[in-house]
Amino acid sequence: MxxxxxxxxxxxxxxxxxxxxxxxxxxxxxxxxxxxxxxxxxxxxxxxxxxxxxxxxxxxxxxxxxxxxxxxxxxxxxKTMDVEVLKRLKEMALSRNEHVAFYNADRIGITGHNDTARKAYELIHEPVPGIDGSMYEKEKINMVLVLSETGDKGYMEAFPELSFIRNGPASIDIIPKGxxxxxxxxxxxxxxxxxxxxxxxxxxxxxxxxxxxxxxxxxxxxxxxxxxxxxxxxxxxxxxxxxxxxxxxxxxxx
The missing domain is CATH 3.40.50.1000 (HAD superfamily/HAD-like)
Known part of the structure; x- marks a missing residue:
């Protein structure tokens, strides 16, 4: 090579x-x-x-x-994400009327559908994932997306143990710090x-x-x-x- x-x-x-x-x-x-x-x-x-x-x-x-x-x-x-951290992240997102998509190698599950979620997946020409808000309780999760158009700073302040990467106008990629x-x-x-x-x-x-x-x-x-x-x-x-x-x-x- x-x-x-x-x-x-x-x-x-x-x-x-x-x-x-x-x-x-x-x-x-x-x-x-x-x-x-x-x-x-x-x-x-x-x-x-x-x-x-x-x-x-x-x-x-x-x-x-x-x-x-x-x-x-x-x-x-x-590398996987901590279940308790995911639970808190989900609660915060839902309190803001936003949704979380949970990712592993086999599938994606989302807490719900709204216009922002549809916009996020339209941008990458993919269907909105099926709803499964408890996926993180049953399977290992490697990464999550918060489907949000604003409010990045609030998430960052609430979760210093995570890294946040805004890769599009309607979603934030989230993985463990570092x-x-x-x-x-x-x-x-x-x-x-x-x-x-x-x-x-x-x-x-x-x-x-x-x-x-x-x-x-x-x-x-x-x-x-x-x-x-x-x-x-x-x-x-x-x-x-x-x-x-x-x-x-x-x-x-x-």
Whole structure:
């Protein structure tokens, strides 16, 4: 293996319909033939992106903002959330007429449906998850989303033991304090005892900032948030204008 290349999904590897274009699939295959390991690094769970993994052939993933790591189809690590913390978070959200979505590798359960929840999932071209407000009592939970358009500071003050990442206008990603895509990648590399190989990452969102600080080369999409572009080693074209191809060619990976 010559190196590892981490790809965010929405706004990066995927098009604006949250699907993967045929030319991107070909790029991933060429990358693999050139002996570089393509790895998805996403805020989403595996349950949501099976179609992407099947189309691209990518079987390595850092999912749910660093909460679960899989290398070539085998689990490397998993981090879960505390049940009592989840209970308090649910109570606070419901008291504000907001909802919580609970995530693990197999499914998503949400406390209820409203316009904000529908907006959050429409933005990623996914149906609103089925209602299961007690999912956290029955199953391990790796990540949660609060479906909210405002009030981030209130949640942060009430839960100093958690990390909050606003990745869209209608939702906040929530994981244990210190968790991130970068933390997941670090655990992934340490567990597999991978060192001395160059690491690259493509991204567009605020949850990619720490990932860019960790890898050797951070490639920001042309449509990326300005804060991420400031951390990037290179800014490529947009996800809809051959940005992945340009970035890979810039570093002679294909």
């Amino acid at each position: 010559k190196g590892l290349v981490f790809f965010d999904l929405d706004g990066t590897l995927l098009n604006n319909k949250s699907d993967v274009d045929p030319d991107v699939i070909e790029l991933i295959e060429t990358l693999r033939k050139n002996d570089y390991e393509p790895i998805i690094a996403t805020g989403r769970t595996i349950f949501e992106i099976k179609h992407v993994m099947e189309k691209t052939g990518i079987s390595s993933i850092i999912s749910m903002n660093g909460q679960l790591g899989i290398y070539r189809g085998k689990e490397v690590f998993e 968790g991130s895509k970068a933390a997941g990648i670090k655990t992934f590399l340490e567990t597999l005892k991978i060192s001395g190989l160059p690491t690259y990452a493509f991204g567009d969102g605020l949850n990619d900032i720490e990932m860019f600080e960790l890898v050797d080369y951070g490639i920001a999409m042309g449509n990326a948030r300005e804060a991420l572009k400031e951390k990037a080693s290179y800014v490529t074209e947009t996800n809809m204008n051959n940005g992945i191809e340009q970035g890979l060619k810039h570093y002679h990976l294909i």
